[in-house]
Amino acid sequence: KNMITKKNILLTGAGFSANFGGLLAREMWSKILSNPKMDAIPQIREILKKDFDFESVYSSVKNSGVHTQGDKEIFQEIVLESYCLMDNYLKEYSQSSYDKSGMHFGNFRNWLDVFKGAGEEVGAHFTLNQDLLIERETRIVPLGLGTSGNGVYIEKITSATRQIDHRVEVKLPNEASLEEFKTTYLSSNGNFCYIKLHGSIGWLSHDGQSQLILGTNKLEDIKKEPLLKWYFDLFNEAISRSGVRLFVIGYSFRDDHVNDLIMRAINEYNLEIYIISPEHPESLKNRLEGKKDSCSGYEVLPTNKIWEAVYGYFPYSLREIFPSHQTGTGVYFDIQRNLLK
Numbered sequence: 001k002n003m004i005t006k007k008n009i010l011l012t013g014a015g016f017s018a019n020f021g022g023l024l025a026r027e028m029w030s031k032i033l034s035n036p037k038m039d040a041i042p043q044i045r046e047i048l049k050k051d052f053d054f055e056s057v058y059s060s061v062k063n064s065g066v067h068t069q070g071d072k073e074i075f076q077e078i079v080l081e082s083y084c085l086m087d088n089y090l091k092e093y094s095q096s097s098y099d100k101s102g103m104h105f106g107n108f109r110n111w112l113d114v115f116k117g118a119g120e121e122v123g124a125h126f127t128l129n130q131d132l133l134i135e136r137e138t139r140i141v142p143l144g145l146g147t148s149g150n151g152v153y154i155e156k157i158t159s160a161t162r163q164i165d166h167r168v169e170v171k172l173p174n175e176a177s178l179e180e181f182k183t184t185y186l187s188s189n190g191n192f193c194y195i196k197l198h199g200s201i202g203w204l205s206h207d208g209q210s211q212l213i214l215g216t217n218k219l220e221d222i223k224k225e226p227l228l229k230w231y232f233d234l235f236n237e238a239i240s241r242s243g244v245r246l247f248v249i250g251y252s253f254r255d256d257h258v259n260d261l262i263m264r265a266i267n268e269y270n271l272e273i274y275i276i277s278p279e280h281p282e283s284l285k286n287r288l289e290g291k292k293d294s295c296s297g298y299e300v301l302p303t304n305k306i307w308e309a310v311y312g313y314f315p316y317s318l319r320e321i322f323p324s325h326q327t328g329t330g331v332y333f334d335i336q337r338n339l340l341k
Helices: 014-020 025-034 036-040 043-048 055-064 069-095 104-115 134-138 152-156 176-186 220-222 226-239 256-269 281-290 304-308 330-340
Strands: 008-012 123-127 192-197 243-247 272-276 291-294 297-300 310-314
Touching: 008 069, 008 104, 008 310, 014 069, 025 036, 025 043, 025 055, 036 069, 043 055, 055 069, 069 134, 104 123, 104 134, 104 330, 134 176, 152 272, 176 226, 192 226, 220 226, 220 256, 220 281, 226 256, 243 330, 256 304, 272 330, 281 304, 310 330
Parallel strands: 008 123, 008 243, 123 192, 243 272, 272 310
Antiparallel strands: 291 297
């Protein structure tokens, strides 16, 4: 039941999918606010206009005793529609006959091979994204789904056009089914695993309820779902070893439950972090080291440990690293040297 992961590990966030038409947080906020259905819930619209963190608003509305159940359901429907709209943008990218992003995905797909495992080591791509870009572009199926133990996810990818049928719902395994998968199929799962820490569009919880890991109570929701709890434990195990290098694409380090694991791995195992992001490094540094009020004046945020563990920073978009003209770039070879050293 144990899985030994390779020590080069990939973690992706919203900024990764943004290279192909995915939406960043501010764009999701815009889609939600602009949805005509917001006319039916004007009080929630006013909250959104004051709080630009749509996940925070989602949690406050969901847990509020002020809003009616009907208003909550309308707001959840709007949020889900925004995620589906984003997936449609990504589907258009996958199905287009030309590369609208200016990036050569084939070269990026080949680059992913560097993260594949060998022998007893398994490669791991962890993601915080809930879109279906990787499933369409690589045919990689999330760990624990699409096996002979649960073939639903394979059926969700319906044709060579990479169109995914949203009408096919994926019910996640309960504790017993998950243990059966670990015992029977895990050892033959292959040398590269795709692990969606926050779940995915179209996933239902093991008891058949809508599954959306969103808002300020993500860790509590993750612990309620056997597959997602296992995913989270796998991420912790993967980075909690000496000699591990975590390559991060498009994650803004805003999820406390993820940051806590990363900081623990830095403190106890000297985790090294390499970041690919067009964000100016000084901007990220300031955010991670940002100060907050305390009774003694100001104190540096604990996430400053993350910045201290950065061993490489590449301030480029993926289209700059993997341009559509297919030639290797200097940045690409710089990253390769860090991966292979």
